[in-house]
Each structure stands twice: as structure tokens, then as C-alpha cells.
Amino acid sequence: MNSRSPILQLRKLTKTFGSFTAVKEINLDITEGEFFTIVGPSGSGKTTLLRMLTGMESATSGDILLRGARINDLPANKRPTCMVFQSLALFPHRTVGQNIEFSLKIKNVAPDVRKARALQLMAQLRLPQDYYGKSVTKCSGGERQRVALARALAYDPDILFFDEPLSAIDYKLRKTLEKELKDIHRETGKTFIYITHSLEEAMVMSDRIGVMRAGQLVQVGSPQQIYSAPETKFVSEFIGDVNVMAVTAKGSSIVHAAEFGVDIASPAVPAGFTAGHLVVRPESLRFIENRSGAENCLEGRLYNEYVLGSRIQYQVRVHDHVFIVEKLRQQAFAGQRDDNVLIGWDAKDSILVTD
Amino acid sequence: MNLAKTIGPGTRHALPILLFLLVGFAAPLLAVIGFSFIPARSFSLWQSWSLGNYIEIFNSTSYLSFLWSLGLAAVTVLILAMICYPIAYGLARVFGKYATLVTLLFTIPLFVSENVRLYGWVLFFIKNGVLLGTLKAWFGIEPESWLFTNGIIVFGMVYVYLPFMLFPMTLGVSMVPDQTRDAAFDLGATRWQVFKEVELPLSMPGIMIGFLLSFVLAVGAIAEAKVLGGQQIIPISHDIEIAFTYAQNWPLGAALSVLLMLVVGTMVLLVLRRFDLDAILGRR
Ligand SMILES: Nc1ncnc2c1ncn2[C@@H]1O[C@H](COP(=O)(O)OP(=O)(O)OP(=O)(O)O)[C@@H](O)[C@H]1O
Ligand SMILES: [Mg+2]
Numbered sequence: 135m136n137s138r139s140p141i142l143q144l145r146k147l148t149k150t151f152g153s154f155t156a157v158k159e160i161n162l163d164i165t166e167g168e169f170f171t172i173v174g175p176s177g178s179g180k181t182t183l184l185r186m187l188t189g190m191e192s193a194t195s196g197d198i199l200l201r202g203a204r205i206n207d208l209p210a211n212k213r214p215t216c217m218v219f220q221s222l223a224l225f226p227h228r229t230v231g232q233n234i235e236f237s238l239k240i241k242n243v244a245p246d247v248r249k250a251r252a253l254q255l256m257a258q259l260r261l262p263q264d265y266y267g268k269s270v271t272k273c274s275g276g277e278r279q280r281v282a283l284a285r286a287l288a289y290d291p292d293i294l295f296f297d298e299p300l301s302a303i304d305y306k307l308r309k310t311l312e313k314e315l316k317d318i319h320r321e322t323g324k325t326f327i328y329i330t331h332s333l334e335e336a337m338v339m340s341d342r343i344g345v346m347r348a349g350q351l352v353q354v355g356s357p358q359q360i361y362s363a364p365e366t367k368f369v370s371e372f373i374g375d376v377n378v379m380a381v382t383a384k385g386s387s388i389v390h391a392a393e394f395g396v397d398i399a400s401p402a403v404p405a406g407f408t409a410g411h412l413v414v415r416p417e418s419l420r421f422i423e424n425r426s427g428a429e430n431c432l433e434g435r436l437y438n439e440y441v442l443g444s445r446i447q448y449q450v451r452v453h454d455h456v457f458i459v460e461k462l463r464q465q466a467f468a469g470q471r472d473d474n475v476l477i478g479w480d481a482k483d484s485i486l487v488t489d
Numbered sequence: 490m491n492l493a494k495t496i497g498p499g500t501r502h503a504l505p506i507l508l509f510l511l512v513g514f515a516a517p518l519l520a521v522i523g524f525s526f527i528p529a530r531s532f533s534l535w536q537s538w539s540l541g542n543y544i545e546i547f548n549s550t551s552y553l554s555f556l557w558s559l560g561l562a563a564v565t566v567l568i569l570a571m572i573c574y575p576i577a578y579g580l581a582r583v584f585g586k587y588a589t590l591v592t593l594l595f596t597i598p599l600f601v602s603e604n605v606r607l608y609g610w611v612l613f614f615i616k617n618g619v620l621l622g623t624l625k626a627w628f629g630i631e632p633e634s635w636l637f638t639n640g641i642i643v644f645g646m647v648y649v650y651l652p653f654m655l656f657p658m659t660l661g662v663s664m665v666p667d668q669t670r671d672a673a674f675d676l677g678a679t680r681w682q683v684f685k686e687v688e689l690p691l692s693m694p695g696i697m698i699g700f701l702l703s704f705v706l707a708v709g710a711i712a713e714a715k716v717l718g719g720q721q722i723i724p725i726s727h728d729i730e731i732a733f734t735y736a737q738n739w740p741l742g743a744a745l746s747v748l749l750m751l752v753v754g755t756m757v758l759l760v761l762r763r764f765d766l767d768a769i770l771g772r773r
Contacts, residue, residue, distance in 0.1 A: 188675055189675075190671050190674070190675065209674075210671070210675045211674050211675070211678055211679060215675075216675055216676065219671075221666070221668050223669045225673070225686075225691075226669075226691070236676050237677050240676065240678050240682055241677065
């Protein structure tokens with residue numbers, strides 16, 4: 135098996151509900167064995183896209199190709215794919231064992247073979263063997279999560295889909311399960327397509343990330359690319375707190391920020407770029423003594439500070455614009471509220487993005 | 490003092506309403522049970538009790554009425570189940586969580602007295618009535634009237650008790666989460682397997698309640714056999730009514746009532762045991 139060949143290809147995939155377009159002309163190639171994550175705000179069409187890929191929703195137009203064969207018209211129960219739902223959708227009237235074995239029972243696999251497979255999956259997912267006969271309604275959130283994953287794996291799908299399965303779980307357990315999921319991905323070598331609206335979750339687990347906005351895929355890339363080279367203001371803001379300035383091109387690596395009436399040294403301005411935004415991360419901004427302390431510099435007033443665990447965030451007002459400066463706690467800034475301060479950054483730490 | 494402690498605050502607050510219910514529910518029941526043991530055609534509880542009334546019933550042909558009532562009720566419930574499940578399913582799929590509200594529309598006929606509605610059907614089915622009169626006038630054919638047959642009694646009972654089956658059933662069917670259905674389908678189940686493995690068991694609570702409710706009501710049915718059936722069949726409730734009114738034999742009527750309660754009660758308990766009350770009342 136060539137692990138670099140595409141397993142799933144989407145061609146201009148579109149879904150409309152009445153006059154509303156929920157998913158718009160998505161083109162995407164998913165590689166065999168990849169962990170691909172789709173992130174996007176609520177309502178951006180993630181679930182709708184996934185439901186089309188699983189066969190629970192029909193595509194309005196465009197193609198879904200599985201290993202080159204068009205599967206648009208294949209119903210969900212004939213596709214070699216399986217989904218783990220946000221609600222998990224376990225069968226509440228069944229035991230842990232019966233839930234996991236469901237797809238095998240459907241295929242008329244002999245009961246003892248089914249049971250052996252279920253117990254094996256339970257061991258792999260760290261579910262105690264004596265849970266086999268336990269009612270799923272009596273399992274904890276994390277245990278149910280594992281049952282849902284085991285049930286999907288028992289189906290032995292080529293592609294596993296996940297629709298925000300961890301969103302209802304507390305932070306600590308979520309971190310554990312994220313890691314386990316990544317391990318399972320490695321162990322099984324299956325293709326995982328995962329939805330979340332938490333970019334942090336996406337960063338931890340994925341080989342590649344696709345960012346969705348209003349039904350469109352606006353950027354696809356490795357976590358590193360998405361983080362360090364967002365192409366649009368939307369993607370850069372999705373990553374977390376960032377400082378964004380509206381700018382217009384002025385030279386080969388100079389932009390003008392009309393809001394502050396200053397010219398700013400920027401990374402190389404791409405051809406065709408006339409207006410857009412300059413993004414600077416809070417940790418790339420620093421307080422400086424005088425204007426020669428950084429390539430770019432703005433004067434403002436220290437407005438507020440927040441302690442975020444090991445880091446401290448400072449809000450600095452420059453005209454009506456609030457900048458966020460972030461420092462490690464042990465390097466706390468000595469300034470007082472309402473002090474006039476200088477903040478600065480270097481051109482290499484900033485990113486030019488379009489709208 | 491100790492008593493007050495052991496029964497706890499919840500029970501204590503519920504006490505007034507508990508007593509009220511006890512008086513309202515248990516008192517007439519106890520009276521009926523008491524009356525069933527006094528000599529036939531007497532009207533005082535304060536005399537020697539005996540099993541005379543029960544012996545009389547077992548030596549009579551009342552068992553026929555029991556069988557008619559139970560049989561008609563069973564047939565009615567089965568037909569209702571076959572009619573109502575598809576309707577409930579359709580309503581749940583089309584109206585989603587509003588399905589149960591829509592089912593309430595089916596209870597509107599209950600605002601009109603049952604007797605009035607049944608007489609309406611008599612007018613519809615009677616010789617020269619709405620149906621046969623029209624057939625005769627338009628096509629010149631004149632089939633036998635279906636009135637006063639067993640079939641029309643079952644029809645009347647199905648018609649009258651439909652809401653009592655449909656309402657809980659729709660509730661049950663709409664309790665099946667869409668995603669659970671999707672998940673089964675996604676795991677390779679066919680339409681039929683989804684129904685058998687997921688939809689049916691998950692809507693069982695509603696279905697069972699519908700069965701029990703319409704069965705208990707249908708066993709006590711009386712007007713359908715009287716009005717549509719023309720008293721060709723005497724269901725047990727009719728026997729009881731006759732004993733209490735026309736025959737002025739309250740003790741016999743009471744004994745019949747007690748037997749009816751025993752029979753129906755036993756059947757209901759058997760069904761509930763078979764179907765695990767926990768699951769029906771929704772453990773989750
Ligand atoms: N069956 C439907 N009929 C009409 N509109 C729908 C339907 N399903 C989804 N939509 C609309 O499509 C848009 C995208 O919905 P979708 O559930 O895919 O978003 P999402 O990205 O998964 O959001 P979330 O993060 O909240 O789950 C929403 O505006 C939603 O209202
Ligand atoms: Mg969603």
C-alpha cells in the first residue's frame with residue numbers, strides 16, 4: 135500500500151439547504167493514514183461536510199471519491215467509513231460489549247468471535263474486561279468515549295470520522311483522551327478525519343489542519359504552517375489572541391498603518407498585495423526603553439494586566455486600539471497602570487495577511 | 490415523634506395529598522371488595538360474609554362475557570398497534586420534537602361524548618344510512634349492513650381508543666435520538682436492522698404504555714357492543730352494569746368487578762414483569 139496516495143478526494147463538494155449554502159465547493163485530498171483535522175467556528179459547515187462524507191447527507195453537487203471511485207450515491211451502511219458522534223450515540227439499551235459488537239452482529243459474525251474481538255478492543259482502549267456486560271448508561275464520560283471508539287474500530291473502517299467527540303469532556307480528561315486517540319491512530323494506521331472548533335486540540339493531534347469559514351475551506355496546511363503562516367486575518371485570529379493592524383502596501387517591505395499614522399517595517403510585501411492586515415503575536419511584542427529598541431515601535435498607555443498561569447498579559451492602548459503583550463511570569467514588566475509605555479517588535483516576527 | 494423522623498420530610502409533606510388519594514382511590518375499591526362478599530341482593534356490609542357471589546359466577550355463563558371482553562380488547566390492541574406505529578413513526582419523523590403536540594389533535598374527538606360519536610357511526614352504517622343509502626341511490630346496490638356484527642364492534646373500539654395508543658406511542662418513537670439511528674446505519678445496519686435493533690427497543694416504553702392503557706380501557710368497553718353491536722354480545726362491563734342496575738344485585742356486580750380487576754391486574758403485572766419496569770420508565 136502506498137501510504138502517500140490519496141484515499142479520499144473531494145471535488146467542488148457543495149451542500150445547500152434551500153437557499154442557504156452550508157458547504158461551498160470544497161476541494162481536498164486526504165492522504166491514506168493521515169490525521170486530518172477540520173477546524174472552524176460554530177455554523178461553518180463542519181458537521182454538514184462530515185455527514186456528506188459518511189453518507190448520512192447527500193451532496194448537492196460535486197464529487198466524493200474514495201480511492202478514485204465516486205461514492206456520492208453509496209449509502210452510509212455500505213461505505214467503509216465510520217463516525218464517532220459528538221453525542222457518541224451509543225445504544226443505551228445495550229451493554230458495553232453489545233455496543234462494541236454491534237457491527238459484527240449486523241454482519242452475522244459468530245458470537246464467540248465477536249466477543250473475542252470486543253474484549254481485544256477493550257484491552258486496546260484500556261477498558262476493564264469486566265465492563266463487557268456493563269450497561270453503557272452506567273459508564274463515565276471517558277469510558278463511554280472509549281466504548282464509542284471501540285464500536286467504530288470494530289467496524290474496521292478505512293476512514294474514521296470524529297465530530298467533536300471531546301467537546302463535552304473536562305480539560306484534564308480531554309488531554310488524556312487526545313493523547314490516546316493519537317496513539318490509536320498510530321497503532322491502527324487508519325485515516326482519521328477529525329472535527330473540532332478548538333485549534334489547540336487540532337494542533338496537538340493532526341498531521342494537517344483545514345480551516346473552515348462559512349462553508350469554505352480557507353486554508354489547509356500542517357499545524358506549523360497554520361500557526362506561523364496564516365494567510366488570512368480570519369485564520370490568524372482563530373489561532374488565539376493576536377494583534378491585528380489594518381495596513382496598506384507602501385514599499386517592498388514597508389506598509390502604512392493609517393490608524394496610527396506610521397510606516398511599519400514588514401516582511402516582504404507579496405506582489406499584488408495592496409491592503410490587508412499585519413499580525414503580531416502577543417509574545418512577539420515587547421516593552422522597550424526607547425525607539426531604537428525594536429524595528430517598529432508604538433507609544434501607548436498601559437491599561438490593564440491579567441495573570442494567566444505562567445504568563446501575564448498586558449493590555450496597551452494605542453489611540454483606540456488595544457494591543458496585547460504577553461510575557462512569562464518571571465519576566466514580569468515593572469510598569470504601573472496608566473504609565474506611558476513603548477511597545478515594539480521586529481519585522482520578522484510579524485505576518486502579512488489578506489482579509 | 491419517632492414516626493415523624495422515620496417517614497422523613499418528603500413523605501410528611503406528601504401526606505395530605507397521599508391521604509386524599511387514598512380516600513379517593515381506595516375507599517370505593519374497598520367498598521366494592523366488601524360488597525362482593527355479602528349475600529346476594531342485600532345492601533348492608535354488616536352481616537356474615539361468604540363466597541356465595543363468586544360461586545354463583547363460576548356456575549354461570551359470565552365467563553363468556555369475560556372472554557368476549559378480553560378477546561375484543563386483545564384484537565383491538567393488536568389492530569391499534571398496527572395502525573398507530575406507522576402513524577407515530579411518520580409523525581415523529583415529520584414533526585420531530587413537536588410530534589407529541591400534533592398527536593394531541595387526535596384527542597379532539599374526546600371532547601364529544603363517546604355515545605354521540607358512536608351513534609354517528611350508527612347513522613353512517615345503518616340500512617339506508619349515509620353509506621348504504623348513498624350506495625343505493627348512486628349505484629343501485631344494496632349490501633348487507635355491517636351494523637350489529639363483531640367486526641363493527643372492533644371498528645368502534647379501535648376508533649374510540651386510538652388516541653390512547655397513539656399518544657404514548659408517538660412519545661416513545663420520538664424519544665429515539667436521530668444520531669442513534671444514524672449511528673446504527675453508519676455501522677452497516679440495513680433499514681430493517683435499524684428498526685429491529687434500535688428503533689423498536691428504544692421506543693418500547695411508549696409502545697408498552699400504549700398497549701397497557703388501551704388494553705385496560707378496552708377491556709372495560711361497553712358502549713361499542715351496546716350501540717354498534719346491538720347487544721348481540723354482552724361484554725363483562727355490561728354484565729356488571731346489569732347487576733348493579735336492572736337486577737339490583739349489587740353484591741354480584743361487585744364480585745364481577747373484583748374478578749375483572751384481578752384478571753386485568755394480573756395480566757398487566759405479567760406484562761410489566763416481562764418488560765422490566767425500569768426500562769419502561771426510562772432509567773436514564
Ligand atoms: N438539515 C439542515 N437544514 C437546514 N440548515 C441546516 C441543516 N443542517 C445544518 N444546517 C445549517 O448549516 C450550517 C452549518 O451547520 P453545521 O452543523 O455543519 O455547522 P458546524 O460547523 O458543525 O457547527 P458546530 O460547530 O456548531 O457544530 C448552519 O448554519 C446550520 O444551521
Ligand atoms: Mg457540528
